[in-house]
Amino acid sequence: MRSSEGMPFSVVTGALWLDLVYTGGEGDRSCWEALHTPTDVAAWAHSSGVVSDPSAVRIDEADLRAAHRLRETLWDMANRLADGKLPTSDAVAHLNAVAQRADPVPQLVLRSGVLELDRGRNADGAQVLSAIARDAIALLSGPHADRVKRCAATDCALLFVDTSRPGARRWCAMSRCGNRDKARTRRRFEKG
Numbered sequence: 182m183r184s185s186e187g188m189p190f191s192v193v194t195g196a197l198w199l200d201l202v203y204t205g206g207e208g209d210r211s212c213w214e215a216l217h218t219p220t221d222v223a224a225w226a227h228s229s230g231v232v233s234d235p236s237a238v239r240i241d242e243a244d245l246r247a248a249h250r251l252r253e254t255l256w257d258m259a260n261r262l263a264d265g266k267l268p269t270s271d272a273v274a275h276l277n278a279v280a281q282r283a284d285p286v287p288q289l290v291l292r293s294g295v296l297e298l299d300r301g302r303n304a305d306g307a308q309v310l311s312a313i314a315r316d317a318i319a320l321l322s323g324p325h326a327d328r329v330k331r332c333a334a335t336d337c338a339l340l341f342v343d344t345s346r347p348g349a350r351r352w353c354a355m356s357r358c359g360n361r362d363k364a365r366t367r368r369r370f371e372k373g
């Protein structure tokens with residue numbers, strides 16, 4: 182991702198489903214849009230580890246629209262969780278519906294004397310999205326259900342799942358908001 186000043190930075194979101202949220206969205210988030218075509222969805226699924234070979238999945242325009250729709254549900258859900266609220270019943274129903282399909286199947290492959298994982302060969306878009314919905318369901322039913330947080334910087338809306346043991350993570354990225362906060366504290370100190 183890039184800041185408004187064009188500086189690249191990366192956020193450890195702590196969850197696959199939250200990674201999808203960071204691929205863009207509606208309104209202000211459309212400037213981040215990374216999923217323009219079905220091929221983009223396949224490439225993202227590969228880079229996120231959902232499938233091993235992006236050319237071996239079948240994703241069409243309807244899947245692209247479904248990915249955008251799931252992303253809006255997850256965005257809304259993540260913001261509500263960060264505010265200490267439950268997800269809406271519509272969001273829960275949507276997640277459950279998307280998770281109905283089996284997620285991409287893992288297979289072992291012996292290649293040149295080495296065992297490799299080949300996940301999601303011939304999977305379709307519904308299976309890819311199911312993996313993401315299932316990841317969200319796993320979070321909401323697990324010990325980190327109350328760990329969806331918004332960055333502590335007042336001018337930053339980025340969300341993450343705090344998977345640290347003490348649960349004390351405050352920043353989207355230390356290289357971005359954490360260091361800005363340190364600089365502000367230092368300036369306050371210097372001014373006395």
Ligand SMILES: [Zn+2]
Nearest residue numbers: 332337353358
């Ligand atoms: Zn931040």
